[in-house]
Amino acid sequence: MEHLDHGPESLTDRKRRLVRQRIVEAADELFAANGFDNVSVADIAAHAEVGRTTFFRYFGDKVEVVFAHEEDILSRITRFAESEAVGPATTAAEAVAQLRPLVIAVCDQASLDIKGYALHYELIEQHVELRARDALKAQRIADELARILIGRGTAGHKAVFAGQIALACYWTARRRATSPARLSAETAAAFDQLTNL
Amino acid sequence: MEHLDHGPESLTDRKRRLVRQRIVEAADELFAANGFDNVSVADIAAHAEVGRTTFFRYFGDKVEVVFAHEEDILSRITRFAESEAVGPATTAAEAVAQLRPLVIAVCDQASLDIKGYALHYELIEQHVELRARDALKAQRIADELARILIGRGTAGHKAVFAGQIALACYWTARRRATSPARLSAETAAAFDQLTNL
Numbered sequence: 586m587e588h589l590d591h592g593p594e595s596l597t598d599r600k601r602r603l604v605r606q607r608i609v610e611a612a613d614e615l616f617a618a619n620g621f622d623n624v625s626v627a628d629i630a631a632h633a634e635v636g637r638t639t640f641f642r643y644f645g646d647k648v649e650v651v652f653a654h655e656e657d658i659l660s661r662i663t664r665f666a667e668s669e670a671v672g673p674a675t676t677a678a679e680a681v682a683q684l685r686p687l688v689i690a691v692c693d694q695a696s697l698d699i700k701g702y703a704l705h706y707e708l709i710e711q712h713v714e715l716r717a718r719d720a721l722k723a724q725r726i727a728d729e730l731a732r733i734l735i736g737r738g739t740a741g742h743k744a745v746f747a748g749q750i751a752l753a754c755y756w757t758a759r760r761r762a763t764s765p766a767r768l769s770a771e772t773a774a775a776f777d778q779l780t781n782l
Numbered sequence: 783m784e785h786l787d788h789g790p791e792s793l794t795d796r797k798r799r800l801v802r803q804r805i806v807e808a809a810d811e812l813f814a815a816n817g818f819d820n821v822s823v824a825d826i827a828a829h830a831e832v833g834r835t836t837f838f839r840y841f842g843d844k845v846e847v848v849f850a851h852e853e854d855i856l857s858r859i860t861r862f863a864e865s866e867a868v869g870p871a872t873t874a875a876e877a878v879a880q881l882r883p884l885v886i887a888v889c890d891q892a893s894l895d896i897k898g899y900a901l902h903y904e905l906i907e908q909h910v911e912l913r914a915r916d917a918l919k920a921q922r923i924a925d926e927l928a929r930i931l932i933g934r935g936t937a938g939h940k941a942v943f944a945g946q947i948a949l950a951c952y953w954t955a956r957r958r959a960t961s962p963a964r965l966s967a968e969t970a971a972a973f974d975q976l977t978n979l
Contacts, residue, residue, distance in 0.1 A: 720917035749950035
């Protein structure tokens with residue numbers, strides 16, 4: 586997996602990352618073998634050889650494990666965006682333009698592993714609880730995008746609007762893309778369409 | 783509560799509506815008294831004096847009951863929109879313009895009962911599962927709006943985009959509105975901002 590940030594990783598960070606990865610891999614194996622509904626947090630913890638307490642240090646609940654990869658992507662993009670020297674957006678159009686490359690970067694990263702992406706959404710489609718959490722995660726992306734703009738000095742009301750519009754482009758692409766490989770291109774197309782409104 | 787459609791109600795429809803209402807009221811009472819987490823479907827069914835089977839004829843799960851009022855609003859607005867003689871939207875801008883009054887009508891209806899609206903979101907904020915379902919319901923609104931446009935002959939790719947943009951205006955308003963009474967005005971303001979993109 587590509588890293589957008591190449592800073593050195595501390596020993597503690599590395600240890601945390603590996604434990605987290607072990608939990609995710611254990612969960613993926615169990616979900617695939619027994620079905621999402623038949624796997625408990627205790628099962629995942631046991632399979633990953635960690636305690637329940639450790640599990641909950643990394644994930645709020647069983648559902649969160651399913652979105653671990655997306656969370657990684659989002660936090661990488663957020664860190665990248667915060668490291669850029671970009672000033673405040675003075676108009677809504679400028680705010681949306683600042684978000685465009687970030688949303689496309691999220692799409693690029695999310696669809697990098699085409700098979701993993703397909704499996705992820707196959708699992709999600711089968712469970713209303715996962716579809717719901719997926720929708721909530723998307724709202725979290727919009728909020729993060731708004732937060733990035735506000736961090737650059739953009740007015741809150743413009744930032745919130747731009748975050749939601751950027752998310753709308755992402756959802757449009759999710760609905761239109763006939764394959765994961767098309768996700769980024771469809772997102773770009775949706776951003777292009779905004780100028781016609 | 784206002785009804786957008788004034789057609790006569792059949793006896794069966796009336797009976798169904800009253801049973802549904804009894805389940806919702808029983809659930810609201812139990813959630814308020816014991817907390818959402820401590821109430822089961824069996825509790826709700828017993829309190830509403832219906833069987834579990836009847837409960838599941840009306841609602842997929844306990845979470846769905848929380849969104850019964852929103853579902854009612856959405857299906858009323860949808861029926862209203864489908865009864866209007868409106869042609870296909872030929873541009874994305876026209877598609878969004880067709881959706882604008884529908885989204886504002888949803889906001890008007892949802893914020894009619896200001897106290898109920900506040901209680902609804904207070905409950906939702908306390909539970910990640912409810913926040914997630916709320917986000918999923920919002921996506922359902924976007925899909926319904928796209929479906930209405932497609933029903934009028936609008937091209938699918940335009941309809942999907944317009945539905946998501948309309949939803950972005952709704953979410954922007956949800957984030958910006960300082961009180962339920964401001965929801966519709968903030969939604970209109972967000973739609974106004976689209977022309978500056």
